[in-house]
Amino acid sequence: MKKIILAGDAGATNTELALFSIENDGLKVLFSEKYKSAEHVSLYEIINKFISDKKVNPSAACIGVPGPVFGGKIISTNIPWEIDETELGNKLGIPNMKIVNDLEAAAAAIPNMNPGSLEIIYAGNGKTNYGNKMVIAPGTGLGMAILIHNKDGYSVIPTEGGHSDYAPVTDIEIELLKFLKMKFGRVSPERVISGLGILNIYEFLLTKKEFGNSENYFEKSEFKDIAAKISEEALNSGNDICIKVMDIFISSLAALCSSKVLGVNASGGVYLCGGIPRKILKLLSDGKFTEAYLNKGRLKYYIEPVPVYVVRESSAGLKGAALIAGRFIKSGIE
Structure with a gap:
């Protein structure tokens, strides 16, 4: 059975989420959707709606968020959300959840662009x-x-x-x-x-x-x-x-x-x-x-x-987040 990963790029204006399958030749986009960040009280609310609508349970996830990340926790500089990757993963039922700085995600995509x-x-x-x-x-x-x-x-x-x-x-x-x-x-x-x-x-x-x-x-x-x-x-x-x-x-x-x-x-x-x-x-x-x-x-x-x-490439952050999430699967953490 193919592994499904969730990637996200959360910004002050929009939050974009996508589901990818891991193929032999790389990552394949299955679904993607954009949400207005200001219309939601939390990142959990957006992700929960997305994966519930798509009826999937990702094996791993990575979300890029503006601001410094310390110990898997972030208080974003441009979005009024406090995020804890462990708490978020537990609430969503995603075993391998990673929160990273949004530019870390975008940069991860550049070497293979x-x-x-x-x-x-x-x-x-x-x-x-x-x-x-x-x-x-x-x-x-x-x-x-x-x-x-x-x-x-x-x-x-x-x-x-x-x-x-x-x-x-x-x-x-x-x-x-x-x-x-x-x-x-x-x-x-x-x-x-x-x-x-x-x-x-x-x-x-x-x-x-x-x-x-x-x-x-x-x-x-x-x-x-x-x-x-x-x-x-x-x-x-x-x-x-x-x-x-x-x-x-x-x-x-x-x-x-x-x-x-x-x-x-x-x-x-x-x-x-x-x-x-x-x-x-x-x-x-x-x-x-x-x-x-x-x-x-x-x-x-x-x-x-x-x-x-x-x-x-407007979705560099999303693709970089997918690459980071994919490392969970490749490293055998699952």
């Missing part, structure tokens, strides 16, 4: 590099993980780098830091390089004299997702303030990417996941990202060979 799922933003030296890889995901928040290269392939190290300290480079980014410091006290990269960050940059620019006559989207109730509206305007119109918002977002993201290359010796490349990079591919490819990415002074030569990709 089809090249067609990757968009090259900066080609580097054009060679396939097998060194360490950095995974950065600007979405509602900012997730990061490291893929450490070793003799067995890659090991995933989840991090909370999105909550480190924001490091401005340009004069206007220094002004932005001062503005955000007044508002928040402490400023992390997530305050700038995320969907929430786009709103913070926009709010800051509205205080600048040169943008004094700009339309204030915060006063427009018809715009449900103001960050998406700003990026769309930057892509499709000559809206000066929106273009400037995304210029700051992209230069900050690029500087972060090359700083992480230096910090973890990520010679194997930088991989941008999350919803925002996929939506702004055109902006990431116009040369401004590359200019800011390579702006590392005396260490520019260290950055130049290292490629940057956008992961076009």
Whole structure:
């Protein structure tokens, strides 16, 4: 009898679940479904509904959730759920339950990802590099993980780098830091390089004299997702303030990417996941990202060979979670 595993990618907006069967040639998707996270009081409620509707009892499960995981427990930074993997597995009747950081799940999928799922933003030296890889995901928040290269392939190290300290480079980014410091006290990269960050940059620019006559989207109730509206305007119109918002977002993201290359010796490349990079591919490819990415002074030569990709595969986190859950079966824990 074929083993069935459950994989999930829980986010602040959506939670996606899927059932996979383990085949000789890999994992096969049987069913998948998305749920609005805010419409449910717990992860248990969503999973229980899913597996009850499908009438299955998975042998193993792995769910990626935003936030740090300690001892199988997590209090998510972007979802109001407290999760304990042992308690969750017992309630659901799933013998092997694993909760991981969402970027750990996404990173697990990258080493075996089809090249067609990757968009090259900066080609580097054009060679396939097998060194360490950095995974950065600007979405509602900012997730990061490291893929450490070793003799067995890659090991995933989840991090909370999105909550480190924001490091401005340009004069206007220094002004932005001062503005955000007044508002928040402490400023992390997530305050700038995320969907929430786009709103913070926009709010800051509205205080600048040169943008004094700009339309204030915060006063427009018809715009449900103001960050998406700003990026769309930057892509499709000559809206000066929106273009400037995304210029700051992209230069900050690029500087972060090359700083992480230096910090973890990520010679194997930088991989941008999350919803925002996929939506702004055109902006990431116009040369401004590359200019800011390579702006590392005396260490520019260290950055130049290292490629940057956008992961076009929207279900990378789900597939990575499935790979992690599949290890329970392969290791004979069942």
